Amino acid sequence: MATILFLNGSLRRDSLNGRLSRVAARELPEGYHAEFFDVGTLPFYNADLEGETVPDVAQRFRDAVRSADGVFVTTPEYNYALPGVVKNAVDWASRPMLPRNSIVGTPMNVAVATVSATNGIRSLTDLKRIWANCGGVTVNSFDFVLQNAPGKFIEQGGVETLEPVSLTTLRFALENLERLIEHKAGQVIEANWDAYTASLP
Numbered sequence: 001m002a003t004i005l006f007l008n009g010s011l012r013r014d015s016l017n018g019r020l021s022r023v024a025a026r027e028l029p030e031g032y033h034a035e036f037f038d039v040g041t042l043p044f045y046n047a048d049l050e051g052e053t054v055p056d057v058a059q060r061f062r063d064a065v066r067s068a069d070g071v072f073v074t075t076p077e078y079n080y081a082l083p084g085v086v087k088n089a090v091d092w093a094s095r096p097m098l099p100r101n102s103i104v105g106t107p108m109n110v111a112v113a114t115v116s117a118t119n120g121i122r123s124l125t126d127l128k129r130i131w132a133n134c135g136g137v138t139v140n141s142f143d144f145v146l147q148n149a150p151g152k153f154i155e156q157g158g159v160e161t162l163e164p165v166s167l168t169t170l171r172f173a174l175e176n177l178e179r180l181i182e183h184k185a186g187q188v189i190e191a192n193w194d195a196y197t198a199s200l201p
Contacts, residue, residue, distance in 0.1 A: 001033045002181060005068035009075025009086040009123075011040045016113040016149045017074040020170075023153075023161055024072060024111070027171055029178065037064050045091040058092045065093045066102035070181045071136075072174065073110040077123035086127060094134040099197045104135035105186030109177040111170065113149040120145035135193050137186045144173040 006025055010017040025034035041057050049055055065071060075086050094101045110127050112120040124145060128138040146152055152166045161167060180186070 001031060002069040003033050003035055003067070004028060004177070005064055005071045006034055006036045007039050007071060007073045007075075007086070007089065008036075009039065009073060009083045011085060015076070016115070016146075016153075017076055019153060019160060020111060020113045020146060020149070020162075021072075021074040023167075024074065024170055024174060026159070026161075027167075027174055029174075032178070035064065035068065037061055039085055039089040042085075042089055042092055045088055045095070047095075050096065061089065062093055062102045065106060068106065070177050071106060071108040072177060073108065073127060075110060075112055075123055075127065077112055077114055077116075077120045080119065080122050082123045082126035082130075087130070090127075090130055090134065097134075098200075100190070100193055101134060103131060104193045105137065105190035107137045107139075107177055107180035107186055109139040109173055109180075111144040111146065111173055113146040115148070115150060117147050120147060135189055137180055137189055139173070139176040139180060142172060142176060144169050146170075 006021045008015065008018045008021045028034055042061060043049070043055055043058070049058070073086065075083060093103050108131050110124050112124050114120040121143060124143050132138050146166055152163050153160055154163050162170060
């Protein structure tokens with residue numbers, strides 16, 4: 001069974017992005033399993049905390065990213081940019097960079113839930129750019145920003161979901177991630193990364 005690791009970039013107890021993450025996890029197709037990691041438990045990245053001194057929670061996070069078949073991030077946009085807690089998580093996952101960090105070859109997609117009617121895309125594109133820079137694979141098109149998000153959540157049969165148009169878009173975002181996984185899109189990235197590593201003096 002394939003595993004999708006869900007990460008939520010908002011630490012608020014009842015955050016819109018936490019709710020979106022839970023809806024998305026219920027929409028995974030047969031053969032896919034959802035796992036969650038609380039990025040708020042990670043300390044600030046500090047290069048002094050490496051090697052034998054790496055915090056257990058940071059190592060567990062690296063292992064979770066490395067073992068996942070794909071990662072799905074839900075995150076707000078703060079001050080027209082990616083929240084610090086998400087960047088901090090990427091910093092932990094991307095170290096040590098060599099010989100191969102846990103992000104290399106890992107497919108990822110991101111969705112943003114926001115109260116705004118206009119913002120959100122900057123946070124999404126920030127994360128995709130940074131993830132790719134660290135050797136990850138991202139869904140390059142058909143971005144999903146859930147604007148005016150509070151009004152987009154509905155309840156059906158006692159379970160929270162999204163109104164039909166938003167739910168269709170969320171499913172498409174998940175399907176795009178699944179296609180990266182099924183087509184083994186990360187293998188070329190891994191091969192290129194390993195070749196580069198091998199070429200170093």
